[in-house]
Amino acid sequence: MSLVGSGLVGGWRRGQAVVDQLDVAVEPGRVLGVAGPSGCGKSTLVRVLALLHTPWRGSVSVDGTEVRQMRYRAPAALRRRVGVVFQQPRASADPRLTLSDLLTEPLRAAGERDRAVLDARAAELCDRVGLTAELRTRRPHEVSDGQLQRACLARALAAEPDYLLCDEMTAMLDASTTAALVSVISAEVDRGLGVLTVSHDEPLLAAWADEVVRPWSG
């Protein structure tokens, strides 16, 4: 059981691979740290593992099932098993949605329409990530970056994924919000969530990750 990328090669411009023959395995109940210099391809690797970007070569498999088509063609059941939190919450949050609607987006995408069910789930997710009730009806421009990132984490956890990919999730947050988000995720890891976290923050990786890999060094 794991989210595995094997022999991954990919990038954005023909002939310029930024992910070049990488093997990576995200295992249940463990935190894998990925470090590397700016621009080397860490976010690209995350996008491939999140089934959002098609690699040129190699494969991604989720618990032994190889994902043959990526992006909107990837099977929804597999996509739901991999959550992602991006660096910039404002770039990944629809400004028209309330936080409650934002974090239940994956449930609505999966067909849930019952308002009472969605509201109850939003309340439960907000509690889990430390968002107070009055924030649920606010829109992204009415909350802080830290509060919005908490909502984005809640959205990533909404479909109860087996794997969570964090792409510089805490880069723009203060130390206390970083600690709070890491603590929320650590509780999920204790319940079996497998995490891959990309970060420039070496002390954070040293403290949080079970193992740190540096695929772009040497």
Ligand SMILES: Nc1ncnc2c1ncn2[C@@H]1O[C@H](COP(=O)(O)OP(=O)(O)OP(=O)(O)O)[C@@H](O)[C@H]1O
């Ligand atoms: N959507 C895109 N279109 C074209 N090129 C891209 C795109 N995203 C990334 N790139 C290019 O791919 C290379 C790797 O970028 P990527 O964002 O994966 O690196 P990174 O290691 O995450 O960087 P950073 O640490 O600065 O966030 C860079 O040269 C970047 O300019």
